[in-house]
Amino acid sequence: MAAPEKPKRPPRFFYGWIMVVIVALGGFSASTEALPVLGIFLKPVSAEFGWSRAAFTTPIMLGGLLGSVAALLTGPLVDRFGSRWALVGAFGILGLSFILMAAMEELWHYYVIQMIARSMNTGVMAVATAVIIPNWFIVRRGRAFSLGNLGFPIGASVIPLFVQFLITTSGWRTAALGVGILILVVSMAPTAAFLRRRPEDMGLVPDGRPAAPLAPTTAAQEPAPPEPASAPSDVSLTLGQAFREPSFYLLSLAGFFWWFGRGGVVLHVVSYFTDGGISPSLAVAALVIHSATGAGGVLLAGFLRDRYDVRIVLVVVFVLTAAGTGLLLAVGPAWLALTWGVLYGVVQGSSVPLQRLMYADYYGRRHLGSIEGVVRAAQNIAQAAGPLVAALAYDATDSYRAIFTVFVLTNLAAAALVVAARAPSATRGQQAAYRRR
Helix, strand or coil: CCCCCCCCCCCCCCCCCHHHHHHHHHHHHHHCCCCCHHHHHHHHHHHCCCCCHHHHHHHHHHHHHHHHHHHHHHHHHHHHHHHHHHHHHHHHHHHHHHHHHHHCHHHHHHHHHHHHHHHHHHHHHHHHHHHHHHHHHHCCCHHHHHHCCCCHHHHHHHHHHHHHHHHHHHHHHHHHHHHHHHHHHEEEEEEECCCCCCCCCCCCCHHHHCCCCCCCCCCCHHHHHHHHCCCCCCCCCCHHHHHCHHHHHHHHHHHHHHHHHHHHHHHHHHHHHHHHHHHHHHHHHHHHHHHHHHHHHHHHHHHHHHCCCCHHHHHHHHHHHHHHHHHHHCCCCCHHHHHHHHHHHHHHHHHHHHHHHHHHHHHHCHHHHHHHHHHHHHHHHHHHHHHHHHHHHHHCCCCHHHHHHHHHHHHHHHHHHHHHCCCCCCHHHHHHHHHHH
């Protein structure tokens, strides 16, 4: 009988960290189509063409609805083929959309451009990036997810300043052109060159763990396939199995309420501040603080996921989101706007990765694209409806106060739903194992 082989040493550098960089670059580019950036375009574009705020917001809603369809189609495709070419195409279309926006002259031009760009961002890009890190990491998933998701808040901190500078010096058309070129330069080539679907496709295992030694063999016996040494349980539920779990519907509805409120706030907050007498530069500064502190929230989310029950952490974050929204109702002095930026930024930054991590932890990694596709479809509807409802409320009352009060209540409802969302029995034990490690 042959002696058992010694365990292989893990590689000095795990390729999964390249995936983290790819996700970060993608998040940076995705932030160009985020609501805080679009909110900076709202006033100058509407003023030039004489559009109402509802007219500016409507294609964002319609694009979100198209994004829901795109998310449903993208999920199963990335489970089967990976995210690489879906993301390369989406980044190209998004960049071209901003370049075309710089040349638009009619309302229908804006509708077509914004609907396509929004559907790429909220449908294809959202789902295709959400599955990358969970496929490469299990034990270190929280840490890796947080680092990868830093790209979005960093972009959301830098790009509004970039856009506001170009609008002030050269106009909104130059700003749109600059954003389009930025997207094409930053994300397409690295994604095409380096993105891979799963570690198993490269002969690796999640987290970069070493493979266990091969079992001893005889002449009549084939060697057993290597298994990850000290691997945690890696249970994955199919989409159909997830549909049979009450937690899936509770989490989906909670996310719907949260994204509804978030979308309405972040698109309109700059206009809300300036309507209240705060200068445009200070209003944008509050938004930049919101995005910058969001980076800290992203890092905090990964730390908390690896140490505490992610469900309880998310409940606290949703309650604090309600508090941050309520703070807007008291905004008058400039320091309150800046305080809002800090609080809302931290809780927003932590909430998004925590929601994504909950789905990965609750339902596993192998069918996560299909699950995320369904979840994102519902969330896109919410994120599209929030800005439009806020715009209609403003056009009807000449104020945002009533709708912001509604957003406080929807965040509290989201917190209550997460309290009730217990993990599926099939994956409950492995989450405790993650935290023990």
